[in-house]
Amino acid sequence: MRDFFLTHEDRAFRAEVRTFMSRELAPKVNLIERDQDFSAQLALVRVLGQAGYLKLMFPDLYRGALPKPGLTHAVIVSEEAAYLNYAFETTIATALSCAYPIHRFARESLRERYLLPILEGRSLGSVCMTEPSVGSDSAGMETRIRFDEEAGEWVVSGVKRYISNASKANVYIVWGVTDPDLPPQKGLTAVLIPAHAKGLTFPRLYDFVGRRGSIVGEVAMDEVRVPGENLLGEVNGGFNIMLSAFNFERVILGGSGLGVARAAFDIACQHAQSRVSFGQKLGQKQLIWDMIAQMSWKIDAAELLTHRAAKMYDSGIGGKDLMREASQAKLVATETAVFCADRTVQILGGDGVTRQYGKAEQLYRDARTLPIVGGTSEMCKYLIASREMPSLRLNL
Known part of the structure; x- marks a missing residue:
């Protein structure tokens, strides 16, 4: 028997999600894969959010039938979506990868402003780690984040690439170096940058061999300024x-x-x-x-x-x-x-x-x-x- 680690409740949830994806996602897979119609994805994200499936990782916000929602159930949603179309699954997984740190590390004012719209399917999030010269080696990041004491703002400069939902997300989590004198990985900080921030641009989008219909590209920041409250966690705690x-x-x-x-x-x-x-x-x-x-x-x-x-x-x-x-x-x-x-x-x-x-x-x-x-x-x-x-x- 497969699903060995899943309970009867988990399996019932899988059956529910499978029915949902068959009804909502399956009819649109050609629009996503063949026509690369991102508007079809946005419509699906909205429906997914309205159904409550984007809140599974956040028990304090979830209002569905599961008594103990969690990552197990988010994984089930991911699997059932990827079974039909991996490009769409990438879009929602990226949004959740952004929502997770906001929920856990952001100030309450930021959670209200950016988290709920993502979880309700009204907006998208994105995470920005990879750079032109840096992949897994986060210690080599060239993006710089400094704090302007007089203005009370974080100032971000750098380029990120291979960023899912680039140009389509409403908010971006960006990692950068705040203290280059500290040992590697000790001087990294994460901040939230809204899509409308001045100096935030998207130089190019990539044409991938697969995942057609998903949006992946570059995110560039030229002295982008965000309020001090946009810090995630602590300084140098990125x-x-x-x-x-x-x-x-x-x-x-x-x-x-x-x-x-x-x-x-x-x-x-x-x-x-x-x-x-x-x-x-x-x-x-x-x-x-x-x-x-x-x-x-x-x-x-x-x-x-x-x-x-x-x-x-x-x-x-x-x-x-x-x-x-x-x-x-x-x-x-x-x-x-x-x-x-x-x-x-x-x-x-x-x-x-x-x-x-x-x-x-x-x-x-x-x-x-x-x-x-x-x-x-x-x-x-x-x-x-x-x-x-x-x-x-x-x-x-």
């Missing part, structure tokens, strides 16, 4: 905010990977049981059933790791105590998505690489992004190993 945000994002990405993997797997199983080749169903051939079996156990492993990490978070475990498990979930689920998408294309043959014969080729393109975003597979392996060998300082 790295801890980043760590908690990464744990959240990586578990959510576990759900994303599961959704893509399951979608590919279902296509492969259906084809293997219906296609006749050399007088037999394709699935009767050893090389094919070997692929199906490998996809099956990999999906189960990814699901167990992802739901374990989500349940750990919901039980109150976080920070460095969740880093290993969150990284394992992200690593295994996203690599499984790539494996399943690749094997599905192979099983389908020519149909697998042709748009006219289903979505296997789309899943193949979409899946390849997953082991890169939110911390590469290599970075996840580093984080896992660093927890397993705490007496050693591993060399990146």
